[in-house]
Amino acid sequence: MQTDLLLIMKNINVYLVDDHSLFREGLSFLLSKLNFIDNIYEASSGEDFIEGLKQFQGSASLVKIDVVLIDIRMQGISGIEATKIALSMDQNIKIIALSMYSEESYYISMIDAGAVGFLLKNSNFNQVKKAIIDVCDGKNYFAEEVLQSIVKSISRREDINVHNYDISERESQILSYICSGLSNSSIADELSISKRTVDKHRENLLMKSNTKNTAQLVVFAIKNGYYKV
Numbered sequence: 001m002q003t004d005l006l007l008i009m010k011n012i013n014v015y016l017v018d019d020h021s022l023f024r025e026g027l028s029f030l031l032s033k034l035n036f037i038d039n040i041y042e043a044s045s046g047e048d049f050i051e052g053l054k055q056f057q058g059s060a061s062l063v064k065i066d067v068v069l070i071d072i073r074m075q076g077i078s079g080i081e082a083t084k085i086a087l088s089m090d091q092n093i094k095i096i097a098l099s100m101y102s103e104e105s106y107y108i109s110m111i112d113a114g115a116v117g118f119l120l121k122n123s124n125f126n127q128v129k130k131a132i133i134d135v136c137d138g139k140n141y142f143a144e145e146v147l148q149s150i151v152k153s154i155s156r157r158e159d160i161n162v163h164n165y166d167i168s169e170r171e172s173q174i175l176s177y178i179c180s181g182l183s184n185s186s187i188a189d190e191l192s193i194s195k196r197t198v199d200k201h202r203e204n205l206l207m208k209s210n211t212k213n214t215a216q217l218v219v220f221a222i223k224n225g226y227y228k229v
Helices: 002-008 021-031 046-055 079-089 101-113 125-136 144-156 169-179 184-191 195-209 214-223
Strands: 012-017 037-043 067-071 094-099 117-120
Touching (some): 021 037, 067 079, 067 125, 094 101, 101 214, 117 125, 117 144, 169 184, 184 195
Parallel strands (some): 012 037
8 A cells, every 4th residue: 555655656855954963964864765756955943944845935936845743842943833834834834743752741732733643753764664654644743752742741641531423433433534534535435435434534634623724633632532542
């Protein structure tokens, strides 16, 4: 399935935002070896990233940024704030957060800002590649350690109340598949139903859970017992 996606995937433009030049340049070098990556842009701060993004927003620009890999904690504008600003400029950009183990307190804030992928900075490059492919395919991507941290963070909260969200058995089933990282097309194949039907169920789930994207939906599912890691 992933090989098929690579065959039809358009070349994508990636923006790397990190204040550690050695990490950024190393990742840029590795990404440049992938045949589905077109252009790679770099910024050493949230401010530089937003200014760079503005240059691609003009009508004369033919460049469209597809994926952003951004450090959560940076001097000045944080990855969280930069994500909010970037998505206000172009809601179709896929944001993948780069983090350290010690930054789990920022994960949910980053999800609320609109990130759809999470990678630890010590991830191997195959994980980076998979994260980019998955988010371009409309999925979310959570490094396993990040997902476990989110679960622990939610379980420690004392103000979580499980409500009746009137989620049907079929919707609950689809929600579980979404949390597992399957795309709507893959879910349709698994359940032998049309992709259009899955699309409609996903829309209903977002509405019932009052969430804006897949990553927020995953947190909702964990928080309310619809999905257990």
